[in-house]
Amino acid sequence: MASPLLLFVLLPLLAPSLTFSLPLPLQSAFQQCLNNNSKNPVPFSKTLFSPAANSSVFTSVLSNPAQNLRYLLPSVPKPLLIFRPLRISHVQAAVICAGKLGFHFRVRSGGHDYEGLSYAAETESPFLILDLSRFRKVDVDIASNTTWVQAGATVGEAYYRIAQKSPTHGFPAGLCTSLGIGGHITGGAYGSMMRKYGLGVDNVVDARIIDANGNLLNRRKMGEDVFWAIRGGAGGSFGVIVAWKLKLVTVPKTVTVFNVPRTLEQNATKLLYKWQQIAPLLNDELFIRVLILATPIANSTKRTVTTTYNALFLGNSNRLLNIMGSKFPELGLTKKDCVETSWIKSILFIAGIPATVAPEFLLQGKSFAAAGFFKAKSDFVREPIPEKAIEGIWRRFLKEDFPLSIWNPFGGEMGRISESATPFPHRKGTLFMIQWLTASLDGNVSSARHMDWIRELYRYMAPYVSKSPRTAYVNYRDLDLGVNKKGNASFSEANVWGRRYFKNNFGRLVKIKAKFDPQNLFRHEQSIPAVRA
Ligand SMILES: Cc1cc2nc3c(=O)[nH]c(=O)nc-3n(C[C@H](O)[C@H](O)[C@H](O)COP(=O)(O)OP(=O)(O)OC[C@H]3O[C@@H](n4cnc5c(N)ncnc54)[C@H](O)[C@@H]3O)c2cc1C
Ligand SMILES: *[C@@H]1O[C@H](CO)[C@@H](O)[C@H](O)[C@H]1NC(C)=O
Ligand SMILES: *[C@@H]1O[C@H](CO)[C@@H](O)[C@H](O)[C@H]1NC(C)=O
Numbered sequence: 001m002a003s004p005l006l007l008f009v010l011l012p013l014l015a016p017s018l019t020f021s022l023p024l025p026l027q028s029a030f031q032q033c034l035n036n037n038s039k040n041p042v043p044f045s046k047t048l049f050s051p052a053a054n055s056s057v058f059t060s061v062l063s064n065p066a067q068n069l070r071y072l073l074p075s076v077p078k079p080l081l082i083f084r085p086l087r088i089s090h091v092q093a094a095v096i097c098a099g100k101l102g103f104h105f106r107v108r109s110g111g112h113d114y115e116g117l118s119y120a121a122e123t124e125s126p127f128l129i130l131d132l133s134r135f136r137k138v139d140v141d142i143a144s145n146t147t148w149v150q151a152g153a154t155v156g157e158a159y160y161r162i163a164q165k166s167p168t169h170g171f172p173a174g175l176c177t178s179l180g181i182g183g184h185i186t187g188g189a190y191g192s193m194m195r196k197y198g199l200g201v202d203n204v205v206d207a208r209i210i211d212a213n214g215n216l217l218n219r220r221k222m223g224e225d226v227f228w229a230i231r232g233g234a235g236g237s238f239g240v241i242v243a244w245k246l247k248l249v250t251v252p253k254t255v256t257v258f259n260v261p262r263t264l265e266q267n268a269t270k271l272l273y274k275w276q277q278i279a280p281l282l283n284d285e286l287f288i289r290v291l292i293l294a295t296p297i298a299n300s301t302k303r304t305v306t307t308t309y310n311a312l313f314l315g316n317s318n319r320l321l322n323i324m325g326s327k328f329p330e331l332g333l334t335k336k337d338c339v340e341t342s343w344i345k346s347i348l349f350i351a352g353i354p355a356t357v358a359p360e361f362l363l364q365g366k367s368f369a370a371a372g373f374f375k376a377k378s379d380f381v382r383e384p385i386p387e388k389a390i391e392g393i394w395r396r397f398l399k400e401d402f403p404l405s406i407w408n409p410f411g412g413e414m415g416r417i418s419e420s421a422t423p424f425p426h427r428k429g430t431l432f433m434i435q436w437l438t439a440s441l442d443g444n445v446s447s448a449r450h451m452d453w454i455r456e457l458y459r460y461m462a463p464y465v466s467k468s469p470r471t472a473y474v475n476y477r478d479l480d481l482g483v484n485k486k487g488n489a490s491f492s493e494a495n496v497w498g499r500r501y502f503k504n505n506f507g508r509l510v511k512i513k514a515k516f517d518p519q520n521l522f523r524h525e526q527s528i529p530a531v532r533a
């Protein structure tokens with residue numbers, strides 16, 4: 001609890017005329033400080049939300065973009081304030097004032113953090129949310145094949161604006177259209193074109209970041225070390241990303257997509273075994289991921305497991321059918337399964353948005369599905385998982401209410417980029433990435449039954465996935481892997497989880513952090529610690 005005591009100490013500095021009266025509430029101190037430090041006036045009625053003074057609007061601003069409802073449960077501490085600035089100078093002032101007042105804050109762009117780190121701070125009190133959702137400009141420049149995208153824009157908005165300017169340009173980032181580009185890119189950003197073009201971070205050419213002193217820096221000013229660190233070292237550790245400059249990639253006018261479901265009764269196990277061997281080796285233009293769910297069987301009380309092959313091919317259906325006929329005939333893909341469409345419509349298809357929904361939906365910047373309560377984990381796989389082991393996954397799935405797993409193929413360009421080119425190290429030799437997830441319709445997903453289920457599944461998989469370290473994707477943040485107390489840790493403590501996300505890149509991230517943010521202003525449960533590596 002920093003508040004009352006800290007304010008008494010700070011008060012003489014903040015408001016000399018008030019030292020004899022009650023402590024200046026943190027909100028007033030923050031407002032005064034913003035006024036003093038912002039180049040442009042701050043209209044508080046449009047930017048500041050407190051649970052006491054503006055309760056209903058506060059609740060909607062807090063929860064609107066939040067994707068994991070587990071971190072909105074009443075038992076989870078709420079922010080003292082939400083500040084939703086309108087201008088860059090407001091963001092700079094907020095960072096300066098958080099430093100001056102010792103006010104902990106979390107940065108939020110799209111609110112998709114798996115452990116709610118952008119809107120819940122369970123070990124820091126009080127805290128503020130710095131919400132960037134008003135920064136959504138997307139400036140596409142086809143002549144230079146680049147676009148600046150502000151942090152609060154969703155990837156869907158960026159994709160739409162690119163497609164609006166050109167049917168043959170695109171960007172290789174996430175599949176879920178409501179991801180905030182601000183947080184998403186910081187952790188890597190994989191998607192349906194990663195086998196052809198790599199990750200989002202592999203296609204960033206510049207950035208604007210606000211450092212702990214409130215300075216706005218571009219790539220030249222922040223330097224190559226910091227520019228390296230923010231492209232994969234994950235959000236909330238180095239500064240506030242205000243915008244990314246992305247390098248556009250070429251997409252064909254016509255692409256092909258398909259969804260082919262196969263149940264256990266339709267040889268799902270054998271197919272998945274085969275998929276592991278071919279999906280990472282296919283043409284770079286072909287991305288086939290697998291969505292795995294426990295599903296009801298018609299007219300039966302039993303359930304089955306459905307594996308759905310969800311794919312994008314950067315070409316037409318005839319070429320696709322040729323490739324599938326020679327590489328994966330067992331799937332039985334037919335012309336009827338194939339949908340030829342534009343790249344922008346393929347984005348909606350892959351995201352599971354019905355074809356009746358027009359691409360303009362993306363401009364709403366919200367997710368198509370409702371947010372849920374969930375807990376997830378991730379793995380990287382380097383050798384095919386034997387059929388017997390896959391059967392063990394099915395047995396576990398059939399016992400859980402809403403289990404989900406998504407298997408994303410690597411290979412192609414992913415294997416040609418070195419492990420140290422960016423902090424994201426899961427490159428050559430990775431066959432695919434697995435996401436494990438359990439969800440519930442209510443807060444019960446936090447209960448022992450579901451948490452034990454996913455942790456037991458994770459233990460069960462240990463022999464079949466990457467080892468020493470068993471690696472994980474930082475954008476699928478998992479606090480089971482370890483946490484910093486108050487955002488701080490020694491190198492050896494943090495290295496336990498750090499090397500699992502970043503392998504040997506973790507040491508370099510820690511060195512850069514110690515230099516760029518030595519006071520550890522930007523911190524959370526799994527931020528890069530400001531200590532000596
Ligand atoms: C439904 C769903 C689908 C997903 N699909 C994919 C996918 O296809 N591919 C993929 O790679 N990932 C995917 N993810 C993971 C996603 O990339 C991460 O959750 C990502 O961090 C989300 O960014 P955000 O801005 O929406 O989240 P936020 O919750 O706003 O932020 C995430 C983290 O970054 C920090 N942060 C946010 N904005 C900034 C900023 N401007 N500057 C500095 N730090 C910041 C936050 O403090 C937090 O720690 C998915 C997540 C969900 C919930
Ligand atoms: C803001 O500036 C005024 C006038 O200079 C000063 O009295 C006050 O202490 C400052 N407040 C904060 C919180 O910085
Ligand atoms: C929230 O309440 C504070 C304090 O009464 C007020 O200054 C601010 O304008 C309100 N904000 C909104 C968005 O209504």
Ligand SMILES: *[C@@H]1O[C@H](CO)[C@@H](O)[C@H](O)[C@H]1NC(C)=O
Pocket residue numbers: 143144145249250
């Ligand atoms: C932009 O990309 C196209 C291919 O899509 C290429 O022909 C052109 O030379 C590129 N322009 C610049 C300035 O790089």
Ligand SMILES: *[C@@H]1O[C@H](CO)[C@@H](O)[C@H](O)[C@H]1NC(C)=O
Pocket residue numbers: 265266267270
């Ligand atoms: C399952 O695979 C076997 C061969 O391994 C094949 O004979 C059978 O027809 C397949 N069943 C289905 C439903 O595809």
Ligand SMILES: *[C@@H]1O[C@H](CO)[C@@H](O)[C@H](O)[C@H]1NC(C)=O
Pocket residue numbers: 298299
């Ligand atoms: C399920 O039962 C309904 C009604 O009894 C029937 O019409 C339908 O064909 C059955 N479906 C299957 C897959 O057996």
Ligand SMILES: *[C@@H]1O[C@H](CO)[C@@H](O)[C@H](O)[C@H]1NC(C)=O
Pocket residue numbers: 442444
């Ligand atoms: C969730 O848990 C509560 C008690 O903890 C219980 O009353 C409720 O029925 C549970 N809901 C479901 C859907 O299991």
Ligand SMILES: *[C@@H]1O[C@H](CO)[C@@H](O)[C@H](O)[C@H]1NC(C)=O
Pocket residue numbers: 488489490519520531
């Ligand atoms: C973090 O911990 C180290 C020792 O592990 C300590 O030297 C340092 O002061 C701490 N930093 C903060 C910000 O608490």
